[in-house]
Amino acid sequence: MIIFKQWRLWVSLLLLIGSYILIKPNFESQTSNSKINFGLDIQGGFSYLLELNEEEYLNNLLVKTSQYIENTYSISSNIDNGEIVISKNQNLDALTNIVIQNLGLEINEKSDKENSYIFSKQNFNKSLSDMTLNAVEIVRSRVDFLGNKELSIQKVGLNKILLEIPGDLDNNVKEVISKTAKLTLHLEKNNIVGSKTFINEETGEQVRVQEIPNITGDFIQDASLQYNQNEPVVAFSFNKEGSDLFAKMTSENVGSRFAIVLDGSLITAPVIRESITGGSGQISGGFTNETANNLAIILKSGSLPTQIKIIQEKQIGPTLGQEGVEKGVIASIIALIAITLFMIIYYKISGVFTVITIISCLSLLFAMMSLLNTTLTLPGVIGIVLTIGMCVDANVLIFERIRENFKHNIEDPKNHGFNSAYVTILDSNLTTLFAAVFLFAFGFGPIRGFSISLIIGIISSLIVTYIILKLFINITSIKYLGLQR
């Protein structure tokens, strides 16, 4: 049998079996890493795009670096408009080029009196990006503690975080992700110099305390919702270092007050009655169960490096996605049937081959999407429809070339026709493929969803036309291809 001599037969079988194995996990209930995920626009859910404050981070970094220079090299500097300015009336020998480079700085301006330094763009972006990765983990743990299991969270760009949670809206999520959660403890101080007054916005309570915090929330190890005489309170405990600081502060200042400040506003200002050595404390003050629980979650997840701003918020109700999928599937099936009928009527047997090619193209596409764990969105479905179009186009090009060669009595019309048409197909598909790759690299949201299925689709289409369609053309005598006329 001539058919068994075709290497394409064996590759085709391999492709089909491989596709089957890769697609199978999508229909099994257990979770697997190689599955197609459905985007929020299909399954419903809500998403937040968070942006960390770049300016604030730059300032923090400048302050930190300036302090480091002061502590390590005893060189004082001040910060002015995004620059570290170092006056030349001090010994700058320690500040070698290598030191400056290691700090990620580069010289901006030199004058007789002073040098000014800025962070080099590359270093700052790297640092910003690292900070965002760190913030991603903090946000993840906050949302995790609320009990959302299937969330997807990723860093976008340099300082953005995309958080997507399928299912119903949980109002607490927005509450816990948008708080910076900088908890600080300050001792009371009546002297004006170096002090600051914090106010509790709800009760109007205010207290003058020293501006630099005595202890920060970074030392908090755990926090939880507890009840004190049926009142919800937030209990927290410090780690070893924090416990020591807290014990020292309380034992030295029995009788005076200290302020518990969260994100710049006073929560409560209790009087220290005795030294607290256990390293744990309680925050009370008009909490509900929910607010106390949210605060506990925020405290134990740690504070975010800068303020966070929600720059995009999306909620997709379950009906829209469901309707989208149902309609989309029906539309695709009808479109497929229409194209199928048309191709079979027009090209007879060859039309049947086209149908088989399209179905193989789709299964290879879904197999690759499963393998790569792709997220399928509605624009992605449109990309798939375009893929089907390109696959049909490839078939038409090949058939027309074969028919033409046959008409002009060119030798070996099938192979000649296929080969010359395939060059054209490669040219046109590769152009689209390169464009799609760039779209994927630069695009956002729907554009990415669209381009990823287009990329995978074009590759599948090129493979199946070269292997499977050619196999059918090879094994069928030109008399039966339905291409003469």
Place this chain on the structure above:
Amino acid sequence: MINFYSFKNKSYLVSLSLIILTIIIIFFKGLNLGIDFKGGLNFEVKSNLTTNQLNEYFDFIDSDREVLIKREVGSDVFSIRIESGDNNPVFIEEIKNIIYQNPDIEILLSEYIEPTFSEELIKNSIYALASSLLVIAVYVWIRFDWQFAASGIFALLHDVFVSIGFMSLFNIEFNLTMIAALLLIAGYSINDTIVLFDRLRSLTSNEENKDNFETNVNNSIKLNLRRTILTSFTTILALLCLVFLAPVNLTEMPIVFIFGVLIGTFSSLFLVLGIVGDLNYEAVLKARDS
């Protein structure tokens, strides 16, 4: 047989008028930018109420910001939109509360976009579009001659631009999904064009008939005519299914794409090879011989 090449001057005229028309339409009507590119708050809701009834709910809000309510054609779906200006969280919360707490309103979708972010999205989309166009140009240039690259890119920009005019004319919303639609049109257009280029190149490299450029152009088109029509037809067939069956927020995309397919078919049949000829490709061919 139709002499496509002889139509080229008339085609230029048609194409030029389309471009001018598009400029005029965009100038006077502007683009109907979606909140992706404008920033703001948008709800798609399902409700049995009328537009007027819905309007009444928002009447008492004390703000000069307008709440725009639009019924999607032929359905019980409304879009409720507050375009961004001064961002007042209280105002936004108030609107949300009205919508969330009304039992007659079912929320299909709600989205909020900061104006600063929408500016970034515009920039981002322009980068994405520009870079993929550049890549197409470079590829065509490498594979063919520069006359082909220039003509292909012109046709592609022409098709995309006129499609934008079509969107402006019918007030179709311009958002991120539409960027994808425009790229689809670009992809389709270049696809069609390259198939013709391939043909023309192979015909002009054939010793017997390489001298008559006009005949070669006509033959390239003629030999591909059936394929062009078949492919356009099957694509439009598939898109029509999408028009009638796509979810409410995606119906406009296939309509724009159908228009793009039509205009793309026009430009590849009547424009691209004419431009290649007028860029003095014949001289290039002759120079190659000697």
